[in-house]
Amino acid sequence: MPQRGDTNYDKLHKLRPFLERISHNFQKALNPNECMAVDESMIKFKGRSSIKQYLPRKPTKRGYKVWVLADKSGYAWTLDIYTGKNDNAVKKKLGERVVKDFSENIKGKDHRVHFDNYFSSPDLLRDLKENKIHACGTVNPSRKSLPMLKSDKEMKRDDYDWATSNTGLSVMKWKDKRSVHLLSNFHDPTQRTEVTRKKKDGNEMKVSCHIALSDYNTNVNCVDKFDQLKGVYETDRKSRKWWHRTFWYFIDATVVNALEMKLPKMTLKDFRREIARDLVTPALVALRGKKRSLSSHLRFNKKKPNVPKSVRLESSSHQPERPTRRSCAACSSKKQQIRTDWMCSVCKVPLCLGKRKTCFQDYHAS
Structure with a gap:
């Protein structure tokens, strides 16, 4: 392992060959769905580590942060562990660089990538549009290069405002209980749809909104679906060694991805049982001459x-x-x-x- 301060120093040196190989196999095994999403996932770890992160809004608040690009089925196509700052240098536009790195292998294929306001910016969506990648996401209204839209005081519930650029980007604002700002490089801001909302008395009502918002809400939860499947029967083994948690996280991710390729479809529990049975089959068959019987298996x-x-x-x-x-x-x-x-x-x-x-x-x- 290179010494700290060396140009080749890597905090994930022990796992790097394994991570590169498994990430390559994920991309090679399956062509992703048209709709994809980039988001953060967490590997639970409470010990001492220089790459441990604290995300108060996540269900798992302390651990290792993993950038994930997943498709609509929950298949994790690309994963990368965030190792923190290098030489205490501040990384600018980190979210943009993550999306650009993940989208290298889907250029020119007209995929639809969704992400939240941590990643989105006008520069990023302009760059993705040039590479024939459709992108949509919420955006912080204080971002640079965004036009001024109506203020919240001037808008009532169900009101909206929008603006377009000469490069094909659309900025949309929709007022519900709170204001929602969207940025897209392929949606038409004039197209509308209806969504269901509840009143204070519990009754439901139909309100209109941008079709971009409905599309975003439908497809942005790809990584959440991956986390949900991975967490149902997770390999939860306590260890003081930092790399054990990371290793088992990627093993669980492999099982979830393999389930998406399994035909005919089966439940995750049955699929894990089938994997376990296939792994122990040679040993079970070798016991034929001993007193132990296979009848229990x-x-x-x-x-x-x-x-x-x-x-x-x-x-x-x-x-x-x-x-x-x-x-x-x-x-x-x-x-x-x-x-x-x-x-x-x-x-x-x-x-x-x-x-x-x-x-x-x-x-x-x-």
Whole structure:
């Protein structure tokens, strides 16, 4: 590891090869959805570390901050851990640089990227538009280069104001209970839609707003969906070593991303069970000659046994043995009962074996 002060010094030196490899695989494995979002995620850590951050508005307030670019399904396409200031130098326009770095591999593909006011600025959206990337986000009205719009005192609920630039940017202001400022490089500020709001008495009413705001509210929660899926069955292991938390965070992220690619679709719990079973299958099959039985790891139906493919197709450990005479699991049916003297020693499933019967071979071939 390079010494502190060296040009190649990296606070994530221990994990850097792992992080680069896994981030490359995330981008290689799946083409992202058209709608994407950039936001912050947190790795919980309460110990002492120079890269630990404090974000009071996040559910996890203390830990490592991770920049995430995720698509609408919750697939985390790009992740990067924030390591803080280098040599105590103040980093200007940090949010802009994060979005620009993340959007390098989606240039010219007309993706729609959404983010909050920490990242957005007129310069950023102008640069993204030149690279054929649609972008939309809330914006702080005190940002430079923004035009003056109506003040809050001049506006009532459901009122709006907007302005456009000669570079194709639109600035919109909508008054609800509070004022909302939006910045977009592809929305038409004159297009309107309706949203539902509640009155003080609890009744609902329809109010009109910019279509850009409705689009933003629908697609900005991509990273939140990723965090939600990752946190349901999170690998929560306490450790004094700073890199343990980071390592397990990316392992959980890998499981969530793999779930989005899984066909047919299944629940996250069943998918994690399937991963665990596939990982321990070689060891389970190797126990065939010992007293320990596989029956506790296999799920049986009332009619026919159901052995997972990971067990059924594992290596050549499956050998025939003679138990009591039972109905064949492959060719026997209610109309025609076919009994056999043979059973698989690993799967514990009765199967026909003979010159004219190939149930044993067929059952372990597909």
